[in-house]
Amino acid sequence: MSNKDSFTFNCPAPLATGAEISLAHGSGGALTHQLIEQLILPAFGNPMLDARHDGAVLEFNGTRLAFSTDSYVVQPLFFPGGNIGDLAINGTVSDLAMCGARPRYLSAGLILEEGFPMEQLERIVSSMQVAAQQADVQLVTGDTKVVEKGCGDGVFINTSGIGIIEGNTSVSPARIENGDLIILSGDLGRHGIAVMAARESLDFGVTITSDTAPLSLPVLSLLTAGIDLHCLRDLTRGGLATALVEVAGTAQTDFSIEEHAIPVSEPVRGACEILGLDPLYVANEGRFAAWVKAADAKQVLEILRGHPLGTGACIIGRVTEGGHGAVSMETLVGGKRAIDMLSGEQLPRIC
Amino acid sequence: MSNKDSFTFNCPAPLATGAEISLAHGSGGALTHQLIEQLILPAFGNPMLDARHDGAVLEFNGTRLAFSTDSYVVQPLFFPGGNIGDLAINGTVSDLAMCGARPRYLSAGLILEEGFPMEQLERIVSSMQVAAQQADVQLVTGDTKVVEKGCGDGVFINTSGIGIIEGNTSVSPARIENGDLIILSGDLGRHGIAVMAARESLDFGVTITSDTAPLSLPVLSLLTAGIDLHCLRDLTRGGLATALVEVAGTAQTDFSIEEHAIPVSEPVRGACEILGLDPLYVANEGRFAAWVKAADAKQVLEILRGHPLGTGACIIGRVTEGGHGAVSMETLVGGKRAIDMLSGEQLPRIC
Numbered sequence: 151m152s153n154k155d156s157f158t159f160n161c162p163a164p165l166a167t168g169a170e171i172s173l174a175h176g177s178g179g180a181l182t183h184q185l186i187e188q189l190i191l192p193a194f195g196n197p198m199l200d201a202r203h204d205g206a207v208l209e210f211n212g213t214r215l216a217f218s219t220d221s222y223v224v225q226p227l228f229f230p231g232g233n234i235g236d237l238a239i240n241g242t243v244s245d246l247a248m249c250g251a252r253p254r255y256l257s258a259g260l261i262l263e264e265g266f267p268m269e270q271l272e273r274i275v276s277s278m279q280v281a282a283q284q285a286d287v288q289l290v291t292g293d294t295k296v297v298e299k300g301c302g303d304g305v306f307i308n309t310s311g312i313g314i315i316e317g318n319t320s321v322s323p324a325r326i327e328n329g330d331l332i333i334l335s336g337d338l339g340r341h342g343i344a345v346m347a348a349r350e351s352l353d354f355g356v357t358i359t360s361d362t363a364p365l366s367l368p369v370l371s372l373l374t375a376g377i378d379l380h381c382l383r384d385l386t387r388g389g390l391a392t393a394l395v396e397v398a399g400t401a402q403t404d405f406s407i408e409e410h411a412i413p414v415s416e417p418v419r420g421a422c423e424i425l426g427l428d429p430l431y432v433a434n435e436g437r438f439a440a441w442v443k444a445a446d447a448k449q450v451l452e453i454l455r456g457h458p459l460g461t462g463a464c465i466i467g468r469v470t471e472g473g474h475g476a477v478s479m480e481t482l483v484g485g486k487r488a489i490d491m492l493s494g495e496q497l498p499r500i501c
Numbered sequence: 502m503s504n505k506d507s508f509t510f511n512c513p514a515p516l517a518t519g520a521e522i523s524l525a526h527g528s529g530g531a532l533t534h535q536l537i538e539q540l541i542l543p544a545f546g547n548p549m550l551d552a553r554h555d556g557a558v559l560e561f562n563g564t565r566l567a568f569s570t571d572s573y574v575v576q577p578l579f580f581p582g583g584n585i586g587d588l589a590i591n592g593t594v595s596d597l598a599m600c601g602a603r604p605r606y607l608s609a610g611l612i613l614e615e616g617f618p619m620e621q622l623e624r625i626v627s628s629m630q631v632a633a634q635q636a637d638v639q640l641v642t643g644d645t646k647v648v649e650k651g652c653g654d655g656v657f658i659n660t661s662g663i664g665i666i667e668g669n670t671s672v673s674p675a676r677i678e679n680g681d682l683i684i685l686s687g688d689l690g691r692h693g694i695a696v697m698a699a700r701e702s703l704d705f706g707v708t709i710t711s712d713t714a715p716l717s718l719p720v721l722s723l724l725t726a727g728i729d730l731h732c733l734r735d736l737t738r739g740g741l742a743t744a745l746v747e748v749a750g751t752a753q754t755d756f757s758i759e760e761h762a763i764p765v766s767e768p769v770r771g772a773c774e775i776l777g778l779d780p781l782y783v784a785n786e787g788r789f790a791a792w793v794k795a796a797d798a799k800q801v802l803e804i805l806r807g808h809p810l811g812t813g814a815c816i817i818g819r820v821t822e823g824g825h826g827a828v829s830m831e832t833l834v835g836g837k838r839a840i841d842m843l844s845g846e847q848l849p850r851i852c
Contacts, residue, residue, distance in 0.1 A: 175613065268522065
C-alpha cells in the first residue's frame with residue numbers, strides 16, 4: 151500500500167453524513183489514508199492488504215508473486231520527460247520492484263474520452279511499448295472503455311502487474327531493524343515540478359524533466375548482487391516525507407533523517423521556493439528509499455551510483471530506537487523537525 | 502481478449518489523420534476490434550495477447566495462472582440487480598472463469614470524481630465486499646485517485662484478477678472441434694436492458710434486473726465434475742452475437758445456431774422490440790457460452806440446470822465444417838442469417 155492503498159473492508163466509523171470526495175482524498179496523504187482506513191480496509195481486511203505494502207505478496211505452490219495496481223490520471227497527459235503511457239508502465243513496474251519482485255506481466259485498462267485524438271493515443275501507446283521493453287515486461291491483457299465527451303479527461307490508464315519474488319528475497323516494512331540506514335536513490339521533486347510546470351505553463355528558466363523510470367532496474371542490480379534489502383518504498387504522491395511516515399507507522403519504528411543529506415537540484419529547489427512547496431512532499435516517479443543494514447550501505451551506494459537510475463544515491467538517515475512510528479529531521483540550522491504526512495492536496499493529479 | 506482486448510503492439514496501418522475516439526470504439530464490437538488490431542496488438546504482440554482470450558494464461562514454475570483486467574464505467578452507477586461495485590468484482594471473476602481458472606485474488610483501482618457522495622461510495626464498497634465473498638476471492642491490493650469535478654463521472658473502477666488453472670484444464674478457442682455443441686447458460690439481455698431502462702427511466706411495466714453474477718461458480722461446478730470444457734466465453738459488450746463471431750474468428754471454425762433455441766424472457770423481448778434492439782447483441786453480465794464434445798452435452802446441461810446461475814441452460818448450436826470463422830443462424834421462419842459482430846454502438850457504458 152503506502153500511498154498505494156491496500157484494501158480490506160467492514161465499514162467501522164461511519165463517515166460524516168453528507169460528506170463528499172475531495173481532491174485531497176487522492177493526494178496520497180492524510181485524507182487518502184483516512185479513506186482507506188475508514189472505508190476500504192475494514193471491508194476487505196486480509197493479511198495481504200493489511201501488510202500495507204506497494205503490492206500484495208501471493209504464494210502459489212511455493213512460488214511467490216507480487217501483485218500491484220495503479221490508475222493514472224496525470225494532467226497534462228504529456229509533460230517534459232514522459233507522458234501518461236510510460237508513467238503507467240514505469241509506475242506499476244516500480245511498485246512491483248518495491249516488493250522485491252522481478253516484474254514480468256502487466257495488464258492495461260484504458261478509459262478514453264469520446265473525441266480524444268487518435269494521434270495522441272498512438273503516441274501514448276507507443277510510449278507504453280518502449281517503456282515495457284525497457285523494463286523487460288510483457289503487456290499480456292487489456293481492456294478499452296470509452297465515455298462520452300465531458301465524462302472523462304482524455305485518457306485514464308490502469309496498469310496492474312505481476313512480478314516474481316526470487317530466492318529468499320523478503321522486502322517489507324516488518325523487516326526494518328533498529329540501526330538500519332536509509333538510502334535515497336537520487337534527488338527529489340523532479341516529477342512533481344515537471345508536471346506542475348507543464349500544467350500551469352510555468353517558466354523556471356530551465357526545463358525540469360520528470361524522473362519517471364522503471365525502478366526494477368536498479369533494485370534488481372542490488373538483489374542480483376545479493377544485498378539483503380530490508381525494505382523499499384518509492385516516493386510518489388506525498389513525496390519522501392509521506393513515504394517515510396507511512397513506513398515508520400507500518401513498521402512501528404522511528405526514523406531520523408538529515409536535511410543536509412537530501413539532494414534537491416537547484417532548478418527544483420528554485421521552483422519549490424517560487425511555488426511555496428517543500429521538496430520533501432513533492433512527488434517523484436523514479437526515486438526510492440531503501441532500508442539496509444549499516445554494514446551493507448557502502449556496497450548499496452556503490453551499486454546504485456554505478457547505475458544510471460541511481461547516480462545520486464546517498465544515505466539520508468537511520469532507524470532509531472523508539473518504535474512510535476515517528477520521523478524526525480535534523481534541519482540545516484541544527485534544529486529538529488517532526489515530519490508528518492502530507493495534509494490536504496499539494497499537487498492534484500500528479501500521476 | 503474478446504471484447505476484452507488482449508494487447509500486442511507495433512502500429513501497422515496508421516489510423517487516419519485527424520481521427521478521434523468515438524463511443525463505438527468502446528462498444529466491444531467492430532470498432533473496438535479495429536482499434537485493438539490496428540493500434541494495440543501491433544505494439545505489444547506476444548503469444549498471451551495473441552491468444553485473444555478473456556485473460557492471459559501465464560506459467561510460473563509449472564503453476565498456470567490466469568490474469569485479466571477490466572475497467573467499469575457503467576451509467577447509472579446503481580441499477581436494478583446491482584451497481585458498479587459488484588459488477589466490477591463479478592466481471593473480472595467471470596473473465597478468469599472463462600479461462601478455466603479458479604479466481605483467487607483481485608486488485609481494485611478507483612477513480613473518483615471530486616464531490617462524489619461518500620454515502621454512495623460506501624454502498625459501492627459494501628457491494629464489492631459482498632460480491633468478493635460470494636465469489637470466494639480476496640481483494641489484496643488497490644489504488645484510489647481523485648479527479649476534479651467535471652473530469653470524471655462519479656466512479657470508475659478497474660479490477661484485475663489472478664486465478665489458478667488446476668490440473669489439466671485447458672479452455673481456449675484453439676480447442677474447439679468440429680461437432681462440438683454450443684451451450685448457453687441462460688436467457689439473454691437482462692443486464693443491457695436493466696441498465697438502459699435505469700439510465701433512460703424507461704418503464705416496461707415490470708422491473709428487469711441485471712444478471713450480474715460470478716460465473717466462476719457454475720464453471721467450477723463443471724470443472725469439478727471432470728467436464729472437459731473446450732472453450733468458454735462470457736457474453737458481455739456486443740452480446741451473444743459478438744462473442745460467437747469473435748470465438749469463431751479466433752478458432753477459425755464455423756458455428757451454426759438456432760434462433761428458436763435461444764432463450765429470451767418475455768419482458769426483455771418486449772423491451773427489445775420497443776427499443777428496436779436485437780437481443781443477440783444486448784450485453785449480459787451473468788451468461789456464458791460453452792463449447793463441449795457432443796457426448797458431454799447432456800451432463801453439462803444437468804450440472805448447469807442444477808446450479809442457481811444455470812437454470813436456463815440449453816444447447817443453441819454446434820460447430821460445423823468450414824473453418825472460415827463464420828456464424829450462421831437458422832431463423833424462426835426457417836431461413837439462414839449470417840451473424841456479424843456488433844457494428845457501431847448499441848448501448849454505451851453498459852459495463
